[in-house]
Amino acid sequence: MPGIRVLNVKKSYGDIHAADGIDLEIRDGEYMCILGPTGAGKTTFLRALCGLTPLDKGKIFFGDKEVTKEEPEDRGAVMLSQTYSLFPHLTVQDNILFGPDIRGMSDPDKEKTLSSMLDLVRLTSRSDAYPRELSGGMQQRTALARALASGCDVLLLDEPLRALDARLRISLRYELKDLAKSLGLTTVHVTHDQDEAMVMADRIAVIKEGRILQVGTPAEVFDSPVSPFVANFVGQSNFFKGTIESSEGHTVLRTESGSLLEAKATDIDIGCEAVLAVKVGNTEISKDGVGFLQGTVERILFEGRYLHVDLLVDGNGRISAKVPSWRMGKIAVGDRKQIRWNPEKARVFPIPEWGLERELKVE
Amino acid sequence: MDRLAEAPKSTFLEKISTRHFRSGWKAFIIIFFLLFVILPTVWVLSYIFTDWSSIETVMGDPDLMSTIYDAILASFEIAAIVTVIDIIVGLPMAWILVRKEFRGKRYLDTLIDMPLAVPTAALGFSCAIFWAATSSNVNAPGFAPGFVDSAFLLIVLLHVVFSYPYMVRSLAAILEQIDVTYETAGRALGATKLTAARTITLPLFRAGLVTGIILCMARSLSETGGTMIALATMANSGNFETGPTLIGAWKSNPDLIPQLAFVSILLIVISLILLIILKIAVMKIKLPAGKVWPKYERILSRGWAPFLKDSTSSAFLFIFVLIPSFFIFTYVVVLPYQSAEWGLFWDSLFYSFIIAGVVTVLDIIMGVPMALYVARGHGSKIIQSLDVLVNVPLIVPTAALGFSLGMFWGDVPGIGSFDFILIVMAHVAFTYPLVVRNVAGAVEEIDPSYEETARTLGAKPLQAFRRVLYPMIKTSILAGAIMAFTRSLGETGATLAVVANANTAPVYIVDLINTEQFYTAGLACIVLIIVSYVFMVLLRYITKRRVA
Numbered sequence: 001m002p003g004i005r006v007l008n009v010k011k012s013y014g015d016i017h018a019a020d021g022i023d024l025e026i027r028d029g030e031y032m033c034i035l036g037p038t039g040a041g042k043t044t045f046l047r048a049l050c051g052l053t054p055l056d057k058g059k060i061f062f063g064d065k066e067v068t069k070e071e072p073e074d075r076g077a078v079m080l081s082q083t084y085s086l087f088p089h090l091t092v093q094d095n096i097l098f099g100p101d102i103r104g105m106s107d108p109d110k111e112k113t114l115s116s117m118l119d120l121v122r123l124t125s126r127s128d129a130y131p132r133e134l135s136g137g138m139q140q141r142t143a144l145a146r147a148l149a150s151g152c153d154v155l156l157l158d159e160p161l162r163a164l165d166a167r168l169r170i171s172l173r174y175e176l177k178d179l180a181k182s183l184g185l186t187t188v189h190v191t192h193d194q195d196e197a198m199v200m201a202d203r204i205a206v207i208k209e210g211r212i213l214q215v216g217t218p219a220e221v222f223d224s225p226v227s228p229f230v231a232n233f234v235g236q237s238n239f240f241k242g243t244i245e246s247s248e249g250h251t252v253l254r255t256e257s258g259s260l261l262e263a264k265a266t267d268i269d270i271g272c273e274a275v276l277a278v279k280v281g282n283t284e285i286s287k288d289g290v291g292f293l294q295g296t297v298e299r300i301l302f303e304g305r306y307l308h309v310d311l312l313v314d315g316n317g318r319i320s321a322k323v324p325s326w327r328m329g330k331i332a333v334g335d336r337k338q339i340r341w342n343p344e345k346a347r348v349f350p351i352p353e354w355g356l357e358r359e360l361k362v363e
Numbered sequence: 364m365d366r367l368a369e370a371p372k373s374t375f376l377e378k379i380s381t382r383h384f385r386s387g388w389k390a391f392i393i394i395f396f397l398l399f400v401i402l403p404t405v406w407v408l409s410y411i412f413t414d415w416s417s418i419e420t421v422m423g424d425p426d427l428m429s430t431i432y433d434a435i436l437a438s439f440e441i442a443a444i445v446t447v448i449d450i451i452v453g454l455p456m457a458w459i460l461v462r463k464e465f466r467g468k469r470y471l472d473t474l475i476d477m478p479l480a481v482p483t484a485a486l487g488f489s490c491a492i493f494w495a496a497t498s499s500n501v502n503a504p505g506f507a508p509g510f511v512d513s514a515f516l517l518i519v520l521l522h523v524v525f526s527y528p529y530m531v532r533s534l535a536a537i538l539e540q541i542d543v544t545y546e547t548a549g550r551a552l553g554a555t556k557l558t559a560a561r562t563i564t565l566p567l568f569r570a571g572l573v574t575g576i577i578l579c580m581a582r583s584l585s586e587t588g589g590t591m592i593a594l595a596t597m598a599n600s601g602n603f604e605t606g607p608t609l610i611g612a613w614k615s616n617p618d619l620i621p622q623l624a625f626v627s628i629l630l631i632v633i634s635l636i637l638l639i640i641l642k643i644a645v646m647k648i649k650l651p652a653g654k655v656w657p658k659y660e661r662i663l664s665r666g667w668a669p670f671l672k673d674s675t676s677s678a679f680l681f682i683f684v685l686i687p688s689f690f691i692f693t694y695v696v697v698l699p700y701q702s703a704e705w706g707l708f709w710d711s712l713f714y715s716f717i718i719a720g721v722v723t724v725l726d727i728i729m730g731v732p733m734a735l736y737v738a739r740g741h742g743s744k745i746i747q748s749l750d751v752l753v754n755v756p757l758i759v760p761t762a763a764l765g766f767s768l769g770m771f772w773g774d775v776p777g778i779g780s781f782d783f784i785l786i787v788m789a790h791v792a793f794t795y796p797l798v799v800r801n802v803a804g805a806v807e808e809i810d811p812s813y814e815e816t817a818r819t820l821g822a823k824p825l826q827a828f829r830r831v832l833y834p835m836i837k838t839s840i841l842a843g844a845i846m847a848f849t850r851s852l853g854e855t856g857a858t859l860a861v862v863a864n865a866n867t868a869p870v871y872i873v874d875l876i877n878t879e880q881f882y883t884a885g886l887a888c889i890v891l892i893i894v895s896y897v898f899m900v901l902l903r904y905i906t907k908r909r910v911a
Binding site for chain 2: 047050051052071072073075076077078079080081083085087088089098099101102103146147150151152156
């Protein structure tokens with residue numbers, strides 16, 4: 001089975017760069033999530049992989065074989081679109097057998113493929129149903145079975161869980177990944193949902209405006225983001241602008257209002273302007289001690305296991321924090337709080353040339 | 364799962380799936396369209412450059428000019444009046460068909476299409492004996508109204524009959540796509556039924572209105588056979604002519620080529636200009652959707668007013684469309700049997716069927732791929748302009764189109780002498796857009812992701828079409844085919860204009876009436892109606908069975 005190599009792929013629609021020099025290597029059998037906001041070029045990337053969108057520039061390899069100019073049907077990469085595109089005039093059984101039929105598989109082999117696929121996705125009892133008679137989850141499983149029956153070795157999933165209701169979406173995450181893994185498929189899964197990507201991916205590639213910003217395991221992307229955008233898109237962050245004061249052990253950032261904030265060491269020069277990012281979940285608030293900052297509680301939202309607390313920081317605008325729900329009742333609107341974090345969990349980045357606002361903007 | 368080992372060695376499929384072959388095929392389809400449909404359609408315009416002097420001679424003859432002027436003016440007046448009537452009575456009918464649920468709705472739905480099954484030549488005769496004051500040797504049944512003695516009025520009544528279904532269908536098609544929840548939302552906000560319909564839904568279906576208007580005007584402007592027959596049947600038509608009948612009448616005289624060219628050019632140019640103006644006007648002109656008159660609209664939304672509206676539009680359908688269409692049956696029943704020479708008619712009917720069959724097959728082979736390019740090629744400028752060009756033969760009056768075509772192919776050595784090929788080419792030109800429009804409309808509704816998914820599952824483009832797209836659009840292909848077939852079967856104007864003494868059934872009926880053999884003409888009309896109706900039903904039945 002092949003890994004996938006993508007070299008400097010470019011594709012524009014007028015002024016919009018849907019792919020602006022994408023380089024990416026997806027390992028054999030890997031479950032790769034492409035994570036990015038709407039309009040980042042995720043779907044274009046997927047369509048380029050399966051050959052539905054011709055490239056302006058660049059090369060794509062499946063294993064050692066270049067497939068850049070190959071027709072979609074010759075690539076062995078099946079695309080599963082958001083709506084599954086189950087053929088409405090065919091039953092579940094005929095949908096699944098679409099690929100084998102096209103390839104002229106013998107009847108006994110078809111029979112075998114069909115029963116094993118129906119078994120795999122637990123749809124044996126519904127094999128004569130039409131797609132419109134199935135629930136969302138069943139449709140999704142049928143589409144998956146159809147893809148697998150075609151004998152593909154690359155599975156391309158375009159927001160595969162989007163059309164399902166919330167609970168089903170979460171339970172299908174594991175099922176989908178287990179299935180792909182057990183069959184040894186190389187899977188590229190496109191999503192805008194960071195939770196989904198974190199849970200499912202072997203590695204995540206964060207994409208924005210047609211460029212890959214960072215590739216890494218979920219933990220790497222979450223804990224060591226390479227830019228403010230990644231820090232904010234994969235788990236919300238609080239940001240503080242300032243100048244680098246010192247970089248011994250920890251980097252110290254002086255904010256405009258004079259507060260000194262600590263973060264993991266960087267090599268940005270002392271005196272430079274920079275921005276510090278710390279995940280909302282790593283931002284601690286307490287009544288006692290001395291924090292990096294002080295603020296007043298403005299709003300408290302109950303989220304089940306966590307409380308989402310918005311605070312107005314003296315001289316630094318608004319920030320958020322997440323605290324365990326058992327602290328409910330111990331925090332009230334108007335309370336004064338000390339704000340601190342583990343410096344190892346905070347990152348300092350140079351100020352992006354287009355400004356922090358634009359960097360963080362998600363359309 | 365070794366997918367390559369399972370790939371069959373179907374070399375033919377492999378060959379026609381290569382990029383080269385596909386680009387070649389696409390080019391072929393587009394060239395066919397440009398060379399065999401568009402170019403011949405407007406070829407007559409070249410006459411302006413090649414033989415301007417003879418046109419000047421025509422323009423220098425005041426008598427001739429006034430005849431031409433009157434005929435063309437009459438054509439456009441009739442088209443305009445007919446279209447307005449169609450809108451007024453077609454709109455409530457479309458509304459009933461889409462938004463109302465009642466018993467027998469299915470039958471009403473079929474009834475609307477009935478006039479489409481009747482070739483216009485038969486319609487012309489049937490309408491004339493119903494409405495018009497006729498001379499005694501026609502022997503129209505005594506209980507027919509038979510009071511219309513103005514040729515103009517008779518032709519308006521006739522044209523309403525066969526353009527009405529087009530208007531209702533175009534409006535209903537768009538209405539069906541407009542979500543009823545908009546109106547419900549409007550009503551929940553306090554608007555009455557009429558106010559909601561007028562201010563919310565009506566502005567949304569300008570597109571349907573444009574299609575309806577274009578189809579109706581084009582049908583009325585090009586109709587020749589039915590018009591000629593109706594005029595010949597009525598007692599005193601005077602010297603009344605429309606543009607197309609003028610072409611039909613002059614075609615048999617080889618000395619009148621410049622006159623014919625002039626009339627054709629006028630018809631083509633005016634129609635195209637009209638099309639452009641219409642497209643712009645309907646999109647730009649504001650309907651009075653901003654104002655509401657709650658009091659009056661409330662009165663009109665309740666009680667007797669909606670009932671009156673529904674019943675008048677149903678009554679209109681019966682009295683002005685259906686009864687005149689099928690009145691001819693009573694004619695034959697009432698009259699005593701007369702013996703007639705049938706051999707020639709059966710020959711012409713057979714000939715018409717062969718032509719319509721060949722035309723329909725050509726339309727499907729050449730039109731369906733074109734429809735796919737048009738529907739899926741929104742990105743490309745070339746495809747977009749093709750999309751506009753496809754409509755041209757639809758608007759050009761068929762008599763002018765036929766004349767233009769005859770000129771074009773007459774210049775090609777070898778083709779000009781084959782009547783059959785000429786007639787087929789002429790009929791392809793004006794039926795091709797019917798297939799393309801129908802199929803392109805259906806394809807546009809279908810998410811391209813079905814075919815794309817099929818491709819990634821291993822289907823070649825042709826397999827993806829046959830196994831995935833075709834089953835979804837086959838009813839539209841069938842609808843297009845039926846329209847093309849019946850249009851070809853009933854067409855008189857283009858046939859006469861391309862070959863003066865063609866031996867098709869409608870032309871034969873025109874001849875019968877011109878020679879006052881009314882009884883035989885009546886029977887021939889009925890046979891034509893029955894045969895085309897049976898054929899339509901059969902076609903529906905066969906396609907349904909084969910797929911299921």
